[in-house]
Amino acid sequence: MRVRRAQIDLEAGRRVEEVFVPQEHAPGQEAEVDFGEVYVVIKGVKTKCQMFIYRLSFSGKAVHRV
DSSP states (O other), X not given: OHHHHHHHHHHTTXXXXXXXXXXXXXXXXXXXXXXXXXXXXXXXXXXXXXXXEEEETTTOOEEEEO
């Protein structure tokens, strides 16, 4: 689809440009935090739990806790 869409744009005379803006993150300066729901089976019972997600922007490493 991506290739065909570019061909259609060229045939229609539209300019095709890809834009990429690199992001830079200094070590220890930024992180992302999110929460979500996850279902786990505990002693045969499906149980809804809350999950905490912490992701470091520089390294991309993440911590997940239920």
